[in-house]
Amino acid sequence: MTAVRQPAPSGMSIGSVLDRLRPDFPDVTISKIRFLEAEGLVSPERTPSGYRRFSVADCERLRYVLTAQRDQYLPLKVIKEQLEAIDRGAATVSAVDAPPRRPRALAVAPGEVSPEEFRTQREVRISREVIRERSGIDDKFLTELIRAGLVVPGPAGFFDENSVTLARTAKAMSEFGLEVRHLRAFKLAADREASLVAQIAGPVAKGRDAGARDRAEEMVRELAALSLTLHTCLVKSAVRGALDR
Numbered sequence: 572m573t574a575v576r577q578p579a580p581s582g583m584s585i586g587s588v589l590d591r592l593r594p595d596f597p598d599v600t601i602s603k604i605r606f607l608e609a610e611g612l613v614s615p616e617r618t619p620s621g622y623r624r625f626s627v628a629d630c631e632r633l634r635y636v637l638t639a640q641r642d643q644y645l646p647l648k649v650i651k652e653q654l655e656a657i658d659r660g661a662a663t664v665s666a667v668d669a670p671p672r673r674p675r676a677l678a679v680a681p682g683e684v685s686p687e688e689f690r691t692q693r694e695v696r697i698s699r700e701v702i703r704e705r706s707g708i709d710d711k712f713l714t715e716l717i718r719a720g721l722v723v724p725g726p727a728g729f730f731d732e733n734s735v736t737l738a739r740t741a742k743a744m745s746e747f748g749l750e751v752r753h754l755r756a757f758k759l760a761a762d763r764e765a766s767l768v769a770q771i772a773g774p775v776a777k778g779r780d781a782g783a784r785d786r787a788e789e790m791v792r793e794l795a796a797l798s799l800t801l802h803t804c805l806v807k808s809a810v811r812g813a814l815d816r
Contacts (some may be wrong), residue, residue: 582616582624591630596637598774604633610647612636612654641778644790696729706738715751716741721758764802768794 583591585601592599607613608623613632615623632654639645639653697705702722703713716722721741722734741754768791776787 582626583630585615585623585625588625588630588633592633592637595634595779596641597777599637607633607636607647610651612647612651641775642786695731696725696727697731697735698729702730702735702738705735706742708738708742712742712745712751713738719751719755719758721751721754760802764795764798768798 585604588604589599589601604613608615613625613629613636615625615629618624635654636647636650639650640647699710699713702708703710708716713722716738717724722730722737724730724734741751744754745751771794772787772790775790776784778786
């Protein structure tokens with residue numbers, strides 16, 4: 572439930588606008604408001620000394636933008652087009668004008684990884700014996716993978732399907748002369764990517780409405796897919812001329 576908004580005088584400072592928006596948008600900052608102004612989404616008046624003075628309409632316009640970003644992940648270009656359409660119709664921008672929340676198709680780079688591949692699968696419990704049998708590795712190799720943090724057992728010591736795939740892939744790479752210690756670089760890169768995704772999706776998950784967690788999980792899947800696509804493209808570009816060096 573959103574906070575009740577009290578009537579505000581015209582000619583508000585940027586700090587006053589921030590105070591009015593933060594109950595509904597905890598992550599909004601003065602820098603964010605200035606950025607939206609620079610992008611032409613809001614145009615507050617300026618005092619002779621150069622200070623911004625926001626009207627109630629300016630504040631509601633910002634609320635519209637932030638709502639569209641939070642609930643629909645709309646790009647600023649699309650939001651700006653919507654606002655321009657409202658302006659042409661002489662409509663007042665208010666919270667009720669904000670676009671309704673609706674399911675959206677996850678973005679996928681053309682011909683690349685689908686975010687659906689990152690949807691959480693049903694939990695399975697695979698023992699050490701089974702993971703060795705299915706991946707074709709011995710116990711020593713599995714122990715090295717676990718110590719390197721590449722394969723991580725659950726609290727009860729069991730593994731999942733992803734662990735089987737990872738162990739099988741590591742074995743295939745070892746046949747080219749790569750040792751487990753060499754694969755640590757891939758693990759560190761994946762951890763950095765996951766940390767970046769968490770920074771982006773974390774604030775969405777902390778939203779006050781009931782669908783915040785679902786939106787955050789959707790965002791994580793989409794960013795993970797795009798990250799993998801980007802990584803693949805970068806590796807392709809990097810190794811294209813490797814034999815000619």
